Amino acid sequence: MRAGLTLIAASLLVAGCGTSEGDERDLTVFAASSLTDVLPELNDAYEAQTGSAVTLVFGGSNHLAAQLRDGAPADAFLTADLDLFPDGTTGLRFASNRLVLAVPAGNPAGISGPDALADERLRVAVCAVEVPCGRATRALGIPLAPDTEETSVRAVLSRVSLGEADVGVVYATDAASEPGVEVVWPDAPSCPCVEYHAVPLTPAGDRFVAFLASETAVGILRNNGFSE
Amino acid sequence: MRRLLLTLAGLAVFLLALPIVGLLQRMPWTSLPELLADDVTLDALRVSLVVSLVAAVVVLVLGTPLAWALGRTDLPGRRIVRALVVLPMVLPPVVGGTALLFALGRRGLVGQWLDRWFGITLPFTLTGAIVAATFVALPFYVIAVEGALRSARRELDDLEGIAATLGAPPFTVLRRITLPRLLPAMGAGLALAWARALGEFGATITFAGNLPGRTQTLPLATFLALQSEPERAMALSLVMLVVALAVLLSMRDRWLPSR
Numbered sequence: 001m002r003a004g005l006t007l008i009a010a011s012l013l014v015a016g017c018g019t020s021e022g023d024e025r026d027l028t029v030f031a032a033s034s035l036t037d038v039l040p041e042l043n044d045a046y047e048a049q050t051g052s053a054v055t056l057v058f059g060g061s062n063h064l065a066a067q068l069r070d071g072a073p074a075d076a077f078l079t080a081d082l083d084l085f086p087d088g089t090t091g092l093r094f095a096s097n098r099l100v101l102a103v104p105a106g107n108p109a110g111i112s113g114p115d116a117l118a119d120e121r122l123r124v125a126v127c128a129v130e131v132p133c134g135r136a137t138r139a140l141g142i143p144l145a146p147d148t149e150e151t152s153v154r155a156v157l158s159r160v161s162l163g164e165a166d167v168g169v170v171y172a173t174d175a176a177s178e179p180g181v182e183v184v185w186p187d188a189p190s191c192p193c194v195e196y197h198a199v200p201l202t203p204a205g206d207r208f209v210a211f212l213a214s215e216t217a218v219g220i221l222r223n224n225g226f227s228e
Numbered sequence: 229m230r231r232l233l234l235t236l237a238g239l240a241v242f243l244l245a246l247p248i249v250g251l252l253q254r255m256p257w258t259s260l261p262e263l264l265a266d267d268v269t270l271d272a273l274r275v276s277l278v279v280s281l282v283a284a285v286v287v288l289v290l291g292t293p294l295a296w297a298l299g300r301t302d303l304p305g306r307r308i309v310r311a312l313v314v315l316p317m318v319l320p321p322v323v324g325g326t327a328l329l330f331a332l333g334r335r336g337l338v339g340q341w342l343d344r345w346f347g348i349t350l351p352f353t354l355t356g357a358i359v360a361a362t363f364v365a366l367p368f369y370v371i372a373v374e375g376a377l378r379s380a381r382r383e384l385d386d387l388e389g390i391a392a393t394l395g396a397p398p399f400t401v402l403r404r405i406t407l408p409r410l411l412p413a414m415g416a417g418l419a420l421a422w423a424r425a426l427g428e429f430g431a432t433i434t435f436a437g438n439l440p441g442r443t444q445t446l447p448l449a450t451f452l453a454l455q456s457e458p459e460r461a462m463a464l465s466l467v468m469l470v471v472a473l474a475v476l477l478s479m480r481d482r483w484l485p486s487r
Contacts, residue, residue, distance in 0.1 A: 128452050151455075164335070
């Protein structure tokens with residue numbers, strides 16, 4: 001509902017600005033909801049650089065793709081799933097997300113690597129296999145002896161930040177968003193992973209996508225736990 | 229007037245029965261046997277029965293004296309304690325589970341000492357699931373028994389006094405006078421408390437986590453199955469429905485008023 005209203009607001013905004021291609025033109029960017037934490041920061045940097053405001057519309061990638069197919073006006077789409085587009089669609093792969101080991105701040109159990117996940121003496125939290133982060137965790141191919149299988153990656157994160165679990169498997173971005181945890185196992189495999197592609201839909205959108213490849217944008221993405 | 233009341237009562241019955249009908253008409257009857265016979269379902273059933281039955285015993289052992297203290301003594305602070313007893317009924321179970329975590333979790337108020345002195349941690353254990361179920365179920369029993377004690381207070385005072393003057397020792401008075409008059413309320417309260425423990429979800433998943441075979445109860449298994457395998461969720465719901473009906477029906481003749 002809220003996304004719908006934002007969408008209407010966004011389309012009015014775009015309609016009000018006409019179709020001029022000047023630098024001052026405001027943009028509408030559709031983005032996967034897992035980018036919610038980082039995009040406002042990217043947005044500020046883009047506005048500071050170009051002077052044009054960006055309206056962000058967040059949602060599940062599937063949901064947003066369906067809206068685009070129904071004619072929703074957007075200048076660019078940042079998707080967690082490129083397969084939603086017809087074959088041959090190209091986009092800039094601007095970031096990826098991977099699984100990491102999170103431990104409570106200060107690493108009280110002294111955990112250094114993935115062996116800990118199969119250690120019966122440790123309290124291990126992972127996502128349940130029924131939810132996407134749980135399937136990705138199993139795809140790591142590491143032996144697991146979990147003490148709890150949580151219903152979302154955020155629940156795993158809170159187990160670790162509260163110190164109830166000694167170690168948990170979460171996405172790098174989740175770990176970066178929570179000051180109560182730290183990441184161990186720096187040479188974790190980069191996949192299974194979520195890859196984010198930016199697909200430009202208008203010439204103005206092209207400029208935003210090009211910005212995502214800039215040094216400024218890459219730095220912001222890295223600070224938020226994304227990989228290149 | 230009568231017609232209006234009957235219409236509203238019928239509406240209430242409709243509201244209660246409709247979801248059950250909805251569940252049953254979508255039930256995957258053909259694949260049901262294999263869905264019910266696998267480990268996930270059987271583990272969840274076992275954990276659920278253990279958790280809810282042990283919680284019911286703890287409720288009986290702790291709740292009866294509490295109901296007595298509230299209903300038959302004039303101890304100060306009873307009002308505050310009574311409000312405290314009702315609190316878990318009003319709190320969202322997730323809040324209850326979070327509160328348990330901050331009290332009994334590994335870094336909780338009391339939990340950190342349990343961990344440090346005895347090496348006991350409750351989260352992620354069967355005991356933790358029982359604690360969570362007891363926390364939410366206890367009020368249902370205490371309220372029922374306390375109500376019965378208070379309404380029969382005058383009668384009990386008289387009869388117990390007579391029995392005592394006739395030379396009956398306290399235990400005999402309890403067994404022959406007090407308990408028989410309380411049994412219906414205790415049975416009804418216990419049935420409600422047990423049912424609440426069986427259906428418990430929020431406090432359990434928040435405090436005790438979710439691990440098949442250890443802390444995954446039927447409601448937790450149902451919730452997770454719904455995200456990937458709706459047929460399994462329906463089969464699990466059916467198990468809960470049957471178990472609950474079986475126990476409530478078997479208790480009806482003995483304890484619950486049938487007329």
